[in-house]
Amino acid sequence: MRxxxxxxxxxxxxxxxxxxxxxxxxxxxxNGEVAQESRTLVNWDVAAQDWNALKARAHEEWTKIASK
Structure with a gap:
């Protein structure tokens, strides 16, 4: 468990x-294409969109399971 x-x-x-x-x-x-060396590691907008899609699908599946 630890x-x-x-x-x-x-x-x-x-x-x-x-x-x-x-x-x-x-x-x-x-800042345009000149900021190449300062790029972020993660595209947080895409990560947030994927997270919201995952939550919505989990909610739909839970609703289907709970309704049985």
Whole structure:
């Protein structure tokens, strides 16, 4: 159980660290193509869209299971 909690905590810390790193970097979209060396690691808009799609599908599946 401790290993499982440690893996989850490690994943959350990794995601948080990448988010903090990316929030301090200059966006290539905001500053044009000259900001090549300051690109972010994650496209957070796409990640948010995928997360919302995953939540919606999980909710639909849960509704189907709960209605039986």
């Amino acid at each position: 290993i499982f909690v440690g893996m989850i905590l490690g994943a959350l810390i990794l995601i948080g660290a990448v988010y903090v790193y990316d929030s301090m970097q200059t966006s290539r979209v905001a």
